[in-house]
Amino acid sequence: MLLGVNIDHIATLRNARGGFEPDPIQAAQICEANGATSITAHLREDRRHIMDNDIKALKKSIKTNLNLEMAVTEEMQKIALEVKPYSVCLVPEKRQEVTTEGGLDVVGQLNKITNFIIPLVEAGILVSLFIDPTEDQIRAAAKTGAQFIEMHTGQYSRAFGTPDEQDEFENLREASRLAHALGLKVNAGHGLNYQNVQRMRQIEDLYELNIGHSIISRAVFTGLAQAVQDMADLVK
Ligand code: PXP
Numbered sequence: 001m002l003l004g005v006n007i008d009h010i011a012t013l014r015n016a017r018g019g020f021e022p023d024p025i026q027a028a029q030i031c032e033a034n035g036a037t038s039i040t041a042h043l044r045e046d047r048r049h050i051m052d053n054d055i056k057a058l059k060k061s062i063k064t065n066l067n068l069e070m071a072v073t074e075e076m077q078k079i080a081l082e083v084k085p086y087s088v089c090l091v092p093e094k095r096q097e098v099t100t101e102g103g104l105d106v107v108g109q110l111n112k113i114t115n116f117i118i119p120l121v122e123a124g125i126l127v128s129l130f131i132d133p134t135e136d137q138i139r140a141a142a143k144t145g146a147q148f149i150e151m152h153t154g155q156y157s158r159a160f161g162t163p164d165e166q167d168e169f170e171n172l173r174e175a176s177r178l179a180h181a182l183g184l185k186v187n188a189g190h191g192l193n194y195q196n197v198q199r200m201r202q203i204e205d206l207y208e209l210n211i212g213h214s215i216i217s218r219a220v221f222t223g224l225a226q227a228v229q230d231m232a233d234l235v236k
Helices: 007-017 026-034 052-061 076-083 105-122 135-143 155-157 165-181 196-202 214-236
Strands: 002-006 038-042 065-070 087-090 126-131 148-152 187-189 205-211
Touching: 002 065, 002 187, 002 214, 007 038, 007 105, 007 214, 026 038, 026 052, 026 155, 026 165, 038 052, 038 205, 052 065, 052 076, 052 155, 065 076, 076 214, 087 105, 105 126, 135 165, 148 155, 148 165, 165 187, 165 196, 196 205, 205 214
Parallel strands: 002 038, 002 205, 038 065, 065 087, 087 126, 126 148, 148 187, 187 205
Antiparallel strands: none
8 A cells, every 4th residue: 555645734834934944845855755655735726735836846856656636627627737747636625624525526526527537637647536435426436537536534534433433444445345346446545644544454455545634743743852952952
């Protein structure tokens, strides 16, 4: 199973000050040097974290695969065709949400999504659909021409450690089986952390996990001691 790291929150921190630190490109390089097999960045309509130039710079500098997360809009399709990332992951996007809340409604937008994907696939970009792990969404995803789905693990993550955990886990496992039977490759992500990620290894043939928040959160504490020591050395 591969690990894609989502670096959006590096850009969130940078944008809080409006300068250049911390640099998402440098973050991507550190991720790659330490086991990430792809770098995910979500270019949101409001550019609240990753910006257009970040995507272009990432495409130029990273050595692994760039996975561009984006909404199903003409603007994003144009950018994807220009930048040509290794893959795109199509997600629903609401302006007010803090993070991607639910999966894409492929059932309700089958024609729109199928047509949206055509030029991307023709340009050689792999397409993944971020969907809830339900039978109807998976069956619809298999009709679109996308090669991958990414199962939304938010519900499993929230249920972890509660009586609902097993049901949510089985649901993911069944969903993955169905997707494979329909010829799709399967990624998963959202809300995965250092505890709940362990069980993902019990799901056969999961291709890649995309993880952001828990890794960046942990990095703050694994790096804080060194950062303070370095400054204290300069100050004393
Ligand atoms: N996959 C998708 C499609 C996402 O939208 C997100 C959140 O940006 C993630 C994975 C990563 O989620 P988290 O930050 O909770 O690890």
